[in-house]
Amino acid sequence: MGLPDSTQDLSSEMDVDAFRRIFPLRFFERHLSESLRPDARPLGKARDTIVNLGLVSTADGSALAKIGSTTMLAAIRMEVMTPSTDSPDEGCIAIEFHMPPICSPTVRPGRPAEAAPVISKRLSDTILSSGMIDLKELCLVSGKAAWMSYLDIYCLDADGSLFDAALLSAVAAFSNLKIPVVALNDNGRIVAINGEGEEESNASKKEAVNKEKRKLTLKNVPSSLTCILHKSYILADPTAEEESIMDTLVTVVLDSSDQMVSFYKSGGNVLAYSSAIKSCVELAKKRGKELKQILGEMDID
Amino acid sequence: MEIDREDGRKPNQLRPLACSRNILNRPHGSASWSQGDTKVLAAVYGPKAGIKKNENPEKACFEVIWKPKSGQIGKAEKEYEMILKRTIQSICVLTVNPNTTTSVIIQVVHDDGSLLPCAVNAACAALVDAGIPMKHLAVAICCCLADNGSIVLDPSKLEEKKMTALAYLVFPNTTLSVLPEGSSLVEGEPVEDGIITSVTYGVMSVDDYFLCVENGRAATASLSAFFRKNFQQSQKVSFKA
Amino acid sequence: MAAKQGAAATTYSPKPLVRTRPPIFKDSDLDWTRPDGRGFHQCRPALLQTGAVSSASGSAYAEFGNTKVIVSVFGPRESKKAMSYSDVGRLNCDVTYTTFASTGTDHKEFSSMLHKALEGVIMMESFPKTTVDVFALVLESGGSDLPVVISCASLALADAGIMMYDLITAVSVSCIGKSLMIDPVTEEEGCEDGSFTMTCMPSRYEITQLTITGEWTTPNINEAMQLCLDACSKLGEIMRDCLKQAASASEELT
Numbered sequence: 001m002g003l004p005d006s007t008q009d010l011s012s013e014m015d016v017d018a019f020r021r022i023f024p025l026r027f028f029e030r031h032l033s034e035s036l037r038p039d040a041r042p043l044g045k046a047r048d049t050i051v052n053l054g055l056v057s058t059a060d061g062s063a064l065a066k067i068g069s070t071t072m073l074a075a076i077r078m079e080v081m082t083p084s085t086d087s088p089d090e091g092c093i094a095i096e097f098h099m100p101p102i103c104s105p106t107v108r109p110g111r112p113a114e115a116a117p118v119i120s121k122r123l124s125d126t127i128l129s130s131g132m133i134d135l136k137e138l139c140l141v142s143g144k145a146a147w148m149s150y151l152d153i154y155c156l157d158a159d160g161s162l163f164d165a166a167l168l169s170a171v172a173a174f175s176n177l178k179i180p181v182v183a184l185n186d187n188g189r190i191v192a193i194n195g196e197g198e199e200e201s202n203a204s205k206k207e208a209v210n211k212e213k214r215k216l217t218l219k220n221v222p223s224s225l226t227c228i229l230h231k232s233y234i235l236a237d238p239t240a241e242e243e244s245i246m247d248t249l250v251t252v253v254l255d256s257s258d259q260m261v262s263f264y265k266s267g268g269n270v271l272a273y274s275s276a277i278k279s280c281v282e283l284a285k286k287r288g289k290e291l292k293q294i295l296g297e298m299d300i301d
Numbered sequence: 302m303e304i305d306r307e308d309g310r311k312p313n314q315l316r317p318l319a320c321s322r323n324i325l326n327r328p329h330g331s332a333s334w335s336q337g338d339t340k341v342l343a344a345v346y347g348p349k350a351g352i353k354k355n356e357n358p359e360k361a362c363f364e365v366i367w368k369p370k371s372g373q374i375g376k377a378e379k380e381y382e383m384i385l386k387r388t389i390q391s392i393c394v395l396t397v398n399p400n401t402t403t404s405v406i407i408q409v410v411h412d413d414g415s416l417l418p419c420a421v422n423a424a425c426a427a428l429v430d431a432g433i434p435m436k437h438l439a440v441a442i443c444c445c446l447a448d449n450g451s452i453v454l455d456p457s458k459l460e461e462k463k464m465t466a467l468a469y470l471v472f473p474n475t476t477l478s479v480l481p482e483g484s485s486l487v488e489g490e491p492v493e494d495g496i497i498t499s500v501t502y503g504v505m506s507v508d509d510y511f512l513c514v515e516n517g518r519a520a521t522a523s524l525s526a527f528f529r530k531n532f533q534q535s536q537k538v539s540f541k542a
Numbered sequence: 543m544a545a546k547q548g549a550a551a552t553t554y555s556p557k558p559l560v561r562t563r564p565p566i567f568k569d570s571d572l573d574w575t576r577p578d579g580r581g582f583h584q585c586r587p588a589l590l591q592t593g594a595v596s597s598a599s600g601s602a603y604a605e606f607g608n609t610k611v612i613v614s615v616f617g618p619r620e621s622k623k624a625m626s627y628s629d630v631g632r633l634n635c636d637v638t639y640t641t642f643a644s645t646g647t648d649h650k651e652f653s654s655m656l657h658k659a660l661e662g663v664i665m666m667e668s669f670p671k672t673t674v675d676v677f678a679l680v681l682e683s684g685g686s687d688l689p690v691v692i693s694c695a696s697l698a699l700a701d702a703g704i705m706m707y708d709l710i711t712a713v714s715v716s717c718i719g720k721s722l723m724i725d726p727v728t729e730e731e732g733c734e735d736g737s738f739t740m741t742c743m744p745s746r747y748e749i750t751q752l753t754i755t756g757e758w759t760t761p762n763i764n765e766a767m768q769l770c771l772d773a774c775s776k777l778g779e780i781m782r783d784c785l786k787q788a789a790s791a792s793e794e795l796t
Contacts (some may be wrong), residue, residue, distance in 0.1 A: 005366050021519045058643065058644065059580035059642045075640070077555070078555075079555050096641070098640075100679045101614070101638070102598070102613070102678070103595065103614075104597050104599070105597060106677075117380070121377055125502055129504060130504060132326070157595045157597060180556060189554075192556040201518075247389075255504065259507075260501070261501075261503075262500050262501050263468070265496060265497075266383065266384040266387040266498050266500070267391035267497060268497075271473065271496060272495055274490065275490075
């Protein structure tokens with residue numbers, strides 16, 4: 001390393017905050033050598049995680065996920081579409097990840113964040129390939145009508161590990177999803193039946209198409225963990241500051257039976273060797289259990 | 302165990318490789334790379350004075366522009382751009398030309414599977430052609446997991462669709478070193494075994510992933526050899542000239 | 543593999559888009575109750591919270607009934623390179639809606655209206671050459687969106703420590719038939735005859751922005767003005783309490 005002595009000397013007389021800003025890497029490495037992180041977490045531990053369901057009343061399903069201060073709001077709107085001819089009895093899921101300017105100082109209006117479409121794509125790849133949702137369950141009338149579910153995820157506060165939080169909020173939103181009861185009207189269009197009230201007389205005339213299918217069955221729920229590889233250290237669930245200082249990120253997505261849905265590493269100074277990959281997978285397994293518990297506590301109904 | 306592939310290849314057999322460099326006049330470096338019918342053209346401009354807002358006074362900056370064969374650039378292309386950019390940044394020496402931007406333009410000529418690995422290889426060859434300082438090369442390969450659990454390398458588009466899972470892997474090239482064997486080990490593994498980039502689609506078990514990595518690694522040795530041979534050839538030509 | 547995504551299929555919502563106009567004011571104005579059971583001159587309960595976004599210099603979350611808004615303030619920070627030198631600071635506002643916030647129009651004019659409402663209250667000369675960015679995201683639209691955004695923005699500015707002459711509060715009043723309703727919800731806004739939005743500095747008793755649209759009689763305007771001023775000063779109290787609480791909480795920590 002360049003000038004170890006000069007910084008060593010400086011650090012003794014320098015304010016901690018100033019040291020953190022001027023020598024961020026050294027600041028972190030000092031912590032890492034003590035097996036601690038600046039926010040008092042051990043290396044392999046994720047931040048506190050909270051999930052809240054059903055916050056958006058205009059959506060059919062919604063969830064807010066918070067990992068540390070990274071906050072994601074996911075909401076699902078269900079609309080009707082004509083299924084394509086090659087899969088007449090399957091619905092569709094469209095996933096969009098947004099980073100509005102409120103979430104981070106780096107995002108400005110009119111200049112969308114570079115990361116947003118990439119995370120969007122990774123989310124839809126992960127959710128669709130994990131087999132969490134059987135698209136056949138989104139079918140209403142075979143060949144005529146099926147559900148198109150629009151899942152929109154908004155990042156309200158970006159503080160690292162965006163993909164993990166986004167995936168968590170997406171899964172929670174699907175678990176919160178209540179599919180509206182609908183019927184086929186005379187024009188061949190699908191209309192909603194407002195469960196009770198004045199339309200009772202109308203509803204009895206039209207048979208509800210999906211009375212028993214109000215909820216989707218979620219199997220193979222994916223959970224993800226992002227880790228930083230730095231030298232031989234592995235830091236789970238990095239904050240934005242950590243991500244900006246140490247650039248090698250690895251995201252492992254496992255499903256509920258510990259199958260690998262995605263192993264994502266794009267570049268970075270540190271190469272991933274088998275031993276590091278194995279440790280990341282182990283951490284992800286542990287994290288998967290934690291998340292399962294958090295989501296399990298939510299599923300009261 | 303042996304499965305039949307459409308084109309009669311063995312599971313771990315790559316399609317014929319072709320690489321030519323310095324094919325375009327205006328860019329500082331260019332290369333075309335093809336694996337079977339998949340063909341990608343890469344051009345490198347730079348290093349130029351940093352004009353991008355994300356320029357860094359201490360490091361060289363890279364931008365990747367992905368041009369699809371036809372149509373508009375979508376999310377998938379944006380993802381490829383990001384992966385490629387980060388991969389390039391990790392193999393180049395960034396401190397030599399601080400405060401500069403180097404543009405890498407990728408033009409897809411034909412996509413018949415393994416597109417991203419092909420683009421990584423093309424970009425790498427173009428960077429060498431442009432004389433951008435690099436730590437090592439990046440060698441990319443696509444590994445597929447078939448329904449019956451066997452691993453297939455370098456799939457065509459048709460094969461990609463039939464697979465249960467696939468992994469795009471990028472490794473450093475194998476080195477010819479004067480150092481005694483074993484001196485460059487990192488945690489008991491040779492340097493070239495480390496993964497630079499890994500992108501996977503589809504569900505597979507952790508063991509299958511490691512199987513993919515192992516197979517991919519073996520294949521990159523021959524890819525590295527191809528790179529080396531190609532570069533040596535063109536060097537001889539330029540010496541003569 | 544995931545090829546079937548983003549297909550160009552046209553979709554429609556099974557819920558009818560056109561809201562039926564509520565059968566109001568058929569017999570007598572006085573018999574009608576508001577959709578959420580409030581009195582005509584009663585505001586929705588306000589939930590205010592500062593420090594909602596950790597990466598911003600200041601931020602606030604506001605929830606008035608179903609209207610939910612987050613505002614982040616960034617800066618003062620370097621102005622865009624293209625901007626020329628300026629003795630006074632700049633203010634940059636942006637209001638966006640989430641895709642699930644509402645079924646209906648997007649409000650392009652809100653960004654400039656927020657800018658107009660705030661520029662009179664911020665001490666621009668306290669941050670020369672730099673820009674303060676105020677970004678708002680409407681998570682859910684439940685009526686009176688702009689007043690909520692403005693009030694929330696002033697709270698976020700205070701949280702960011704931007705110097706202001708006073709807090710800013712905004713309240714709107716809808717005129718339906720002969721009655722005035724304060725803090726209208728979406729249904730009421732949909733069938734109003736006129737709307738009246740006032741932004742004011744409660745302690746200085748000054749108005750920074752006043753928007754009147756639709757059909758109004760002079761006595762109605764006077765009444766609406768009184769209603770708004772009254773509500774604004776009460777909202778100002780709530781906001782002040784919210785800031786005091788946040789400040790005392792942070793003092794306890796240190």
